Amino acid sequence: MRVTAVLLAAGQGTRMKSNLPKVLHPVTGKPMIWHALTAISQSTTEKPIVVVGHGADAVTKYLGDSAHPVLQEPQLGTGHAVMQAESLLKGKTDLVVVCYSDMPLLRGETLQKLVETQMNNKGPISMLTVVADDPHGFGRIIRKADGTVEAIVEEYVATPEQLRVKELNVGGYCFDANWLWDALHRIPKNPKKGEYYLTDTVELAAKDGLSVQATVMDDVEETIGINTRVHLAEVETAMRRRINEQHMLNGVTMVDPASTYIEASVSIGRDTVIMPNTYLHGKTEIGEDNVIGPNSIIHDSKIGSHCKVLASVMESAVLEDYVDMGPFARLRKGAHLGSHVHMGNFGEVKDSHLADGVKMGHFSYIGNAQIGANTNIGAGTITCNYDGEKKHATEIGEDVFIGSDTMLVAPLKIGAGARTGAGSVVTKNVPEDTLVVGVPARAIKKLERKVKNGK
Ligand code: UD1
Ligand code: CA
Secondary structure: OOEEEEEEEOOOOHHHOOOOOHHHOEEOOEEHHHHHHHHHHOOOOOOOEEEEEOEHHHHHHHHOOOOEEEEOOOOOOHHHHHHOOHHHHOOOOOEEEEEEOOOOOOOHHHHHHHHHHHHOOOOOEEEEEEEOOOOOOOOEEEEOOOOOEEEEEOHHHOOHHHHOOOEEEEEEEEEEHHHHHHHHOOOOOOOOOOOOOOOHHHHHHHHOOOOEEEEEEOOHHHHOOOOOHHHHHHHHHHHHHHHHHHHHHOOOEEOOHHHEEEOOOOEEOOOOEEOOOEEEEOOOEEOOOOEEOOOOEEEOOEEOOOOEEOOOEEEOOEEOOOOEEOOOOEEOOOEEEOOOOEEEEOOEEEOEEEOOOOEEEEOOEEEOEEEOOOOEEOOOOEEEOEOOOOEOOEEEOOOOEEOOOOEEEOOEEEOOOOEEOOOOEEOOOEOOOEEEEOOOOEEEEEOOOOOOOOO
């Protein structure tokens, strides 16, 4: 059976008071509409249709290949919005799932059940409802004495008696496609606003004596729609809790979930401990048995296992296993730390590879460099990689000892086993096993290497 989703995203979102279209506002790092598309993908078989209008260009650009955008112009209500999908979908799908794209907490499982309900429904509509104490802004579900659904009445046209109804329209429907296309043309124009309400299809079905299946959801939180930035913050908190709970159930320890900020796209291995005030963003992958935080911010990075990242920042960086980092270390784009690397306070690494066992304890900048295994980078070492126009590379071999406060003026190669004296300014390549000192540094003697290849 072919099942296609139509997501409505053409409305203005006036109350957000934003230049950004409402559905592109992020929730735990992903635009609202990403959450809707992700949830819907579990229960549909075809590429979804997104009805765009306000901010159509930005929304269409964001969607890229993930959905077919359809323009609704002007926006004459939710029924009119679904009508825009008719020419694309007629004859090409058996069921149509309609959702509003400002409800990012709605779960894929909920929509899946909705679709299953419709598959077993002899009538043309299945829909989601919720019973809530604060019905403000929602359409009311009107049932007959025998329980069958008769209509959805929008708040501003409801009678005082209808306003007291606590069963509300969530905004998730599954329709029999053939019936839907015909019914949309039968929706009366709303006299007050001149709009066509999708919700009126319920009354059309009921009047034809066809069954409307309304499933009452248990989880009220899932139904929160975002109209203002106050709702946005509420949903963010709820989504964060949901993400954190999932990680905890998968074996991750969180000392204080309320101050742990993990985006939807992050993966974490078991027995890793996330300490408070830690932010994990983007495509970050973390292995097992690490301690991350407190106070760490990690974007789009990969961390192996058994690492410590204390009060540090990582952006597009890689840590292998047993790396010990921080406090106050910063890894920028292209930093790659091998296993057992120790990186202490106030260091910065960018576009560089530190091979296994490198020690870089204090106050250093390493940029555009390759550093061999078990080399020691003394306090205050700097790769002078930029001459004002270009970046230059530094290559340091294995088992090198860079003395404190050494300036490495790139391009530069330092052979394995070499040493630099404290405060030296190295401007020329240094051969293997050679000690250089001074400004500019000169070779003073050949060294006997004690440790070879870290053994
Ligand atoms: C709608 C429902 C209401 C339900 C509530 C749940 C209707 C008529 N009413 O009311 O029963 O309780 O949602 O939150 O459907 N949109 C378009 N084109 C339009 C108008 C709206 O694409 O011409 C989109 C909006 O971008 C939004 C969604 O449809 O994503 C819902 O529209 P909105 O105006 O927010 O409807 P509500 O008044 O909240
Ligand atoms: Ca709404």
